[in-house]
Structures are given as C-alpha cells and as structure tokens.
Amino acid sequence: MTxxxxxxxxxxxxQEVLRRVFGHxxxxxxxxxxxxxxxxxxxxxxxxxxxxxKSLCYQVPxxxxxxxxxxxxxxxxxxxxxxxxxxxxxxxxxxxxxTLSRSxxxxxxxxLATGRYQLLYVTPERFxxxxxxxxxxxxxISLLAVDEAHCVSGWGQDFRPDYTxxxxxxxxxxxxxxxxxxxxxxxxxxxxxxxxxGLGDEMSLLSEGIARPNLSLDVAEVWGDDEKLDxxxxxxxxxxxxxxxxxxxxxxxxxxxxxxxxSERLRERGVPHLVYHGKLDRKTRKQTQDxxxxxSAPGDTPPIVLATNAFGMGIDKADIRFVLHAxxxxxVEGYYQEIGRAGRDGLASRCxxxxxxxxxxxxxxxxxxxxxxxxxxxxxxxxxxxNAEQVHAFGIDWLREQLHGKxxxxxxxxxxxxxxxxxxxxxxxxxxxxxxxxxxxxxxxxGLIEVVADLPDALLDEAALADKLRADQQRLYAMVEYVRxxxxxxxxxxxxxxxxx
Numbered sequence: 001m002t003x004x005x006x007x008x009x010x011x012x013x014x015q016e017v018l019r020r021v022f023g024h025x026x027x028x029x030x031x032x033x034x035x036x037x038x039x040x041x042x043x044x045x046x047x048x049x050x051x052x053x054k055s056l057c058y059q060v061p062x063x064x065x066x067x068x069x070x071x072x073x074x075x076x077x078x079x080x081x082x083x084x085x086x087x088x089x090x091x092x093x094x095x096x097x098x099t100l101s102r103s104x105x106x107x108x109x110x111x112l113a114t115g116r117y118q119l120l121y122v123t124p125e126r127f128x129x130x131x132x133x134x135x136x137x138x139x140x141i142s143l144l145a146v147d148e149a150h151c152v153s154g155w156g157q158d159f160r161p162d163y164t165x166x167x168x169x170x171x172x173x174x175x176x177x178x179x180x181x182x183x184x185x186x187x188x189x190x191x192x193x194x195x196x197x198g199l200g201d202e203m204s205l206l207s208e209g210i211a212r213p214n215l216s217l218d219v220a221e222v223w224g225d226d227e228k229l230d231x232x233x234x235x236x237x238x239x240x241x242x243x244x245x246x247x248x249x250x251x252x253x254x255x256x257x258x259x260x261x262x263s264e265r266l267r268e269r270g271v272p273h274l275v276y277h278g279k280l281d282r283k284t285r286k287q288t289q290d291x292x293x294x295x296s297a298p299g300d301t302p303p304i305v306l307a308t309n310a311f312g313m314g315i316d317k318a319d320i321r322f323v324l325h326a327x328x329x330x331x332v333e334g335y336y337q338e339i340g341r342a343g344r345d346g347l348a349s350r351c352x353x354x355x356x357x358x359x360x361x362x363x364x365x366x367x368x369x370x371x372x373x374x375x376x377x378x379x380x381x382x383x384x385x386x387n388a389e390q391v392h393a394f395g396i397d398w399l400r401e402q403l404h405g406k407x408x409x410x411x412x413x414x415x416x417x418x419x420x421x422x423x424x425x426x427x428x429x430x431x432x433x434x435x436x437x438x439x440x441x442x443x444x445x446x447g448l449i450e451v452v453a454d455l456p457d458a459l460l461d462e463a464a465l466a467d468k469l470r471a472d473q474q475r476l477y478a479m480v481e482y483v484r485x486x487x488x489x490x491x492x493x494x495x496x497x498x499x500x501x
Contacts, residue, residue: 050340167198
C-alpha cells in the first residue's frame with residue numbers, strides 16, 4: 001500500500017455504518033464475522049436463520065467498498081421493498097427488472113454506467129440483456145452478493161436455470177469478492193453452490209445454525225377439518241386476548257379452495273381475518289399485505305391472514321406471534337422459510353403444524369404437476385410455436401384443452417410454461433411499442449407468448465427429469481419424518497440442514 005492509498009475498511013468502520021445508516025447498536029450472530037471476511041476479500045457462504053439479518057452481511061460492506069455491489073436475487077417482489085428501505089436511509093440503491101417500463105429501464109442503465117448506484121439488485125436472467133452487460137461493464141464491481149443462494153443448486157427446491165451461469169457471470173464482472181447467503185441449504189446443496197460458483201476451496205462456510213430459541217415448534221395430529229378449525233380459532237383467540245395491540249398471525253394452506261372454505265367457516269364463527277392467495281388480483285393482494293403489515297393502534301384487532309405460500313415475499317413484520325400450517329408443507333425447506341416469519345422481534349412465538357395424513361395426497365399431487373416429462377415440454381412448445389393465433393385468441397385455456405381435453409385439475413401446463421420461460425425458450429410478445437412490459441404470468445393468461453429458442457437439454461433429459469422427481473419426493477418424505485420424529489424438532493432441523501447445535 002502506498003502512502004496515498006486509503007486504509008482498507010475494517011470492522012470498526014462497519015460498526016459505524018451499522019449505527020449511522022441502519023440504526024442498530026450491535027451486530028447479531030455471525031453478521032460481524034461475515035462482514036469482516038467480506039471486507040478482507042474472502043469468499044463466504046453464509047448459512048443463517050430466516051429473519052437473522054442476512055441482508056446486512058452485504059449491505060454494510062457495500063457502503064464501505066469503493067465500487068458497485070451487485071445483488072443477485074430471484075425474487076422480483078422483494079427488490080422494490082429492499083431498495084425502498086435503503087433509499088429511505090439515504091443509500092443510492094436501485095433495481096432493474098421486468099416491472100420497469102422501457103424508459104425507466106433505459107434511464108437506470110444510463111445511471112448505472114455513469115456510476116450513480118452503490119447497490120444494484122437484479123435477477124441472474126438480466127445478464128441475458130446486452131444493454132445491461134454494456135452498462136455494467138463501465139463499473140468497477142467490488143462485491144457480488146448471491147441472495148437465496150439455494151437457487152444456485154439443481155438440488156435446491158427453488159432452482160433457477162440462469163444460476164448455473166454464475167461462474168461465467170462472475171468472470172464478466174471481474175471475479176469480485178463473493179458472498180452467498182441462504183437459510184435453507186442441505187449439505188448437498190451447500191456443496192453444489194460452491195461448485196456452481198466455481199470457487200471450490202476458495203469459499204468457506206459460515207454457519208450459525210438453524211434453530212431460533214424464541215420459536216416454539218410443535219405438531220398437532222388432527223383428523224378432519226373440524227379439529228383444524230377449532231385449533232385455528234383457539235390461536236386467534238389467544239392472540240386477541242393478549243394485553244397489547246401488537247401481534248399478528250399467519251395460517252398457511254396448500255390449496256386455495258381449502259383456504260376459501262376455512263375463510264367462510266371463520267366468518268361464520270365471527271373470527272376476523274384477511275385472505276391472500278395467487279388468484280386474487282394484484283391490487284387486492286397489495287391491499288391485504290399493507291393491512292397485515294400496518295402497525296396496529298391500541299384497541300385494534302391483531303391481523304390474522306389465511307394464505308398460500310404466495311404470501312411471504314416482503315413480509316418482514318417483527319411481531320408475528322404465530323405461524324400455523326393447516327396443511328402439511330411439501331418440504332422442510334419451504335416449511336422452515338415460512339415459520340421463519342414468526343418472532344423476528346426475538347419474543348416468544350409459536351409455530352404449529354396441523355397434520356392430517358390425508359393431506360399428503362395434496363402434496364403428492366403437486367409433485368406430479370411440477371414434474372412434466374420431456375414429451376410434455378415438447379408438446380407445449382410445439383403448440384405455442386405453430387398455433388400463435390389460437391394461443392393469442394384464447395390464452396392458456398386453449399393450450400390446456402389441447403393437452404388435457406375436458407380433464408380438470410391438472411396443472412402441469414403452468415409448470416411447463418414457467419420452465420420454458422426460465423430456460424429462454426418462450427418470452428412475452430410485445431403488444432404495444434413503449435408499453436410497460438408484461439410479466440410472464442400476464443403474458444401466458446393473454447396468450448401473448450412466443451417461442452424464441454429450442455428446448456434445452458435440461459428439459460429433454462429423461463434421466464435428469466427423473467432425478468428431479470425423486471428429489472421432490474424425498475423432500476416430502478423428509479417432511480413426514482419431521483412430523484413423526486420423536487427427537488427435539490430444532491435438533492431435527494439442524495440435522496437436516498447439516499449444521500451444529
């Protein structure tokens with residue numbers, strides 16, 4: 001280091017940023033260790049409980065390092081929340097994703113190239129865009145943060161194909177210091193993350209375990225909906241009986257029709273609640289989320305929401321006192337993410353799973369829907385490519401009729417279309433020049449999709465598809481093991497995710 005070089009930032013600098021920008025007095029858990037390693041240029045895989053403050057592990061270094069921090073996130077819905085929170089603290093952060101209009105996107109490309117941002121949130125799919133790569137090439141990138149890093153792995157439950165290019169993308173960015181973060185990575189997934197990133201022995205694991213002592217984990221075996229309803233009402237009654245206006249509860253369901261049936265029965269019993277699921281329009285979902293997140297005034301009824309797993313992205317409410325699963329989840333990973341929304345203020349919170357063995361059929365049905373065969377992918381792509389007028393006129397319903405006839409209750413088509421999109425085989429068609437881009441879900445419903453590439457080997461490899469099916473089945477079996485286990489449930493989670501007590 002020459003006499004004119006500034007000293008490298010250290011943990012003292014990080015503590016000052018934590019207090020001045022984020023308003024916290026001290027780091028929690030392994031945050032300080034992760035930040036210290038990142039500031040010293042070491043690559044780190046951070047395994048930290050949901051709600052443990054993973055984002056600070058890269059946000060604090062981003063404000064101390066000289067160049068840009070690129071945050072790869074699979075969740076478009078989370079980007080705006082995180083960026084808005086940073087902007088409110090005076091941090092120059094931005095996101096670039098498909099929710100922006102063309103003019104907004106072009107302006108952010110320009111701002112990126114001219115050095116405006118300290119943090120930039122993108123999905124890995126954004127690197128397909130030449131304009132983005134050109135703008136990014138104008139910047140010195142100090143840090144790459146890979147959020148929800150289990151998406152890197154083909155053995156993770158939220159695998160995204162573009163994450164397999166991360167080693168290549170790191171090269172495009174000049175191989176910056178890399179921090180990968182997740183709460184839900186089994187030992188197999190952890191190893192796969194290191195392999196996909198191309199870092200191998202250069203990246204070390206930093207883990208603080210999985211269990212959160214303030215969460216009480218239990219399973220109640222039930223028989224039928226009446227028992228479930230009684231237990232949901234009891235949880236709601238306990239929440240309302242507390243001598244405080246704070247607190248909230250989430251009741252998770254696997255099926256929308258079951259959720260709606262329980263909602264009707266709760267209304268009959270006079271239990272106030274909100275409803276959130278993927279079939280509601282975007283405005284209604286936002287209103288529901290805003291009502292749930294709002295700070296309660298004295299005398300208000302604490303909010304309770306009945307939700308599918310569509311409810312969760314962006315939910316960072318500190319005082320959720322209970323998370324109740326009315327139907328068994330499909331994986332330990334998904335279950336852990338959902339219970340992780342409880343008790344983020346550190347106070348005691350209860351997480352109860354209502355287990356009716358008959359509900360396993362629902363999850364086995366989901367597994368069938370989420371694992372179409374190679375021939376099915378080929379048929380969907382062929383129909384979209386050679387029947388543009390019909391697809392445009394009648395949308396996804398026409399495709400479903402061609403594939404399934406009059407048969408109801410088979411949702412393989414949604415899986416196939418989403419994976420064809422993720423692999424770059426289809427894309428939304430442009431409707432009007434200058435119009436705000438549609439999401440792939442909106443485009444599919446309106447039939448505004450087109451084939452732009454051949455099917456990749458990953459969707460034609462029957463052996464690989466069979467492996468994926470077995471992995472999904474094994475995750476469900478592990479969930480059943482959790483339900484039936486006689487060991488401490490926190491110990492089960494630590495063992496499943498391969499971390500110490």
